[in-house]
Amino acid sequence: MGKLKVGIIGSGGISTVHMDGYNLLASKGEVEVVAACDIDEEKVKRYVKKYNIPRYYTDCREMMAKEELDLVSVCTWNSAHKDCTIVALRGGANVICEKPMALNAVEAQEMLDVAKETGKLLQVGFVRRFGNDADLVKKFIKGGTIGDIYYAKATYLRRDGCPGGWFGDKAYSGGGPLIDLGVHVIDLVRYLAGNPLPVEAFGVTYDNLGCGRAEGGDVAWGNPRGKFEFSVEDFAAAMVKFDNGLTLNVEASFNLNLKEDGGNIELFGTKAGINLSPSLEIYTDMAGQYVNVTPTGETALSFSGLFEREIEGFYNAALGKEPCRAPGEDGVVLMKILDAIYESARVGHSVQIK
Numbered sequence: 001m002g003k004l005k006v007g008i009i010g011s012g013g014i015s016t017v018h019m020d021g022y023n024l025l026a027s028k029g030e031v032e033v034v035a036a037c038d039i040d041e042e043k044v045k046r047y048v049k050k051y052n053i054p055r056y057y058t059d060c061r062e063m064m065a066k067e068e069l070d071l072v073s074v075c076t077w078n079s080a081h082k083d084c085t086i087v088a089l090r091g092g093a094n095v096i097c098e099k100p101m102a103l104n105a106v107e108a109q110e111m112l113d114v115a116k117e118t119g120k121l122l123q124v125g126f127v128r129r130f131g132n133d134a135d136l137v138k139k140f141i142k143g144g145t146i147g148d149i150y151y152a153k154a155t156y157l158r159r160d161g162c163p164g165g166w167f168g169d170k171a172y173s174g175g176g177p178l179i180d181l182g183v184h185v186i187d188l189v190r191y192l193a194g195n196p197l198p199v200e201a202f203g204v205t206y207d208n209l210g211c212g213r214a215e216g217g218d219v220a221w222g223n224p225r226g227k228f229e230f231s232v233e234d235f236a237a238a239m240v241k242f243d244n245g246l247t248l249n250v251e252a253s254f255n256l257n258l259k260e261d262g263g264n265i266e267l268f269g270t271k272a273g274i275n276l277s278p279s280l281e282i283y284t285d286m287a288g289q290y291v292n293v294t295p296t297g298e299t300a301l302s303f304s305g306l307f308e309r310e311i312e313g314f315y316n317a318a319l320g321k322e323p324c325r326a327p328g329e330d331g332v333v334l335m336k337i338l339d340a341i342y343e344s345a346r347v348g349h350s351v352q353i354k
């Protein structure tokens with residue numbers, strides 16, 4: 001079989017790590033990146049030059065009409081995920097769409113419906129599912145070390161880390177730290193716990209601190225506000241209940257008066273508890289004695305090779321060599337959870353999830 005042809009939609013920050021993954025596959029003769037697209041022409045021109053990509057476009061419809069692509073990465077801001085993904089699927093490509101899958105569950109379901117109709121793969125950019133730490137936790141869960149997991153805590157907290165730009169503009173992002181950061185840890189808990197379905201959520205959101213207070217904190221990644229308005233929450237917290245009895249407590253912030261940035265996942269089971277960050281530890285008892293167990297080897301999440309594993313997984317799943325680790329179905333479920341948390345915060349009581 002020849003090399004699979006790849007196209008990139010959205011040539012911003014995250015697309016560069018997708019390119020790392022495709023470049024690794026290209027070095028093994030498995031793919032070639034033939035086109036990239038961005039609505040910002042100057043930006044995409046620089047991008048194709050940097051990566052030696054033969055052609056560029058400013059409209060993904062034109063790209064899909066003119067190219068015969070097997071794999072497409074959708075790396076646009078969130079509000080363009082739905083349209084770009086549907087165009088790419090209808091154009092005959094398998095798609096990996098960055099997280100969050102869309103602005104809401106209705107959009108996400110529409111994308112999944114098109115994937116099913118066209119028979120193409122739709123993977124969501126839940127990169128943490130490809131982490132070395134996730135693999136290790138899965139091993140302990142599968143081996144029965146943890147028992148039944150009934151409670152989980154997940155945090156992704158920044159003291160002064162508002163990305164600014166479109167990330168803070170609800171029309172482009174769909175929300176603040178919950179949809180941007182919380183999405184990663186909520187999904188990871190679901191994945192580790194065997195993908196239970198959500199039944200109910202109670203959430204709160206606040207916008208007390210806005211987008212940065214201390215000098216320089218306004219634009220965490222030098223992303224200017226430009227035309228974008230800051231219109232999202234700066235902090236969100238929620239309890240989510242799942243159909244297998246698991247309850248998740250999640251917190252995410254761009255701005256919060258805490259000592260330092262941090263993120264962690266803790267799972268509590270009938271036989272042991274497990275803590276992911278800063279490195280993996282298991283809390284249990286042996287011979288009537290409480291013990292804290294530290295596995296040998298590298299246990300902290302390593303970003304080295306992480307996105308390369310995600311893109312390789314996408315390539316393998318598209319070829320049917322392995323099951324997709326982050327299918328569109330899980331993207332839809334995640335959007336239902338986020339929708340319910342935002343709705344709960346709006347109405348002031350818990351919300352059922354169907």
Ligand SMILES: NC(=O)c1ccc[n+]([C@@H]2O[C@H](COP(=O)([O-])OP(=O)(O)OC[C@H]3O[C@@H](n4cnc5c(N)ncnc54)[C@H](O)[C@@H]3O)[C@@H](O)[C@H]2O)c1
Nearest residue numbers: 010011012013014037038039040075076077078080098099
């Ligand atoms: N997996 C992760 O850890 C991770 C990390 C960062 C960002 N992301 C996600 O990746 C996506 C992009 O984030 P980013 O940081 O690269 O943003 P970015 O602003 O750097 O890049 C987004 C690009 O999309 C382009 N774009 C917007 N609409 C388009 C359209 N219709 N067609 C073509 N191009 C279009 C913009 O011009 C911009 O260049 C977001 O969904 C974000 O949530 C994921």
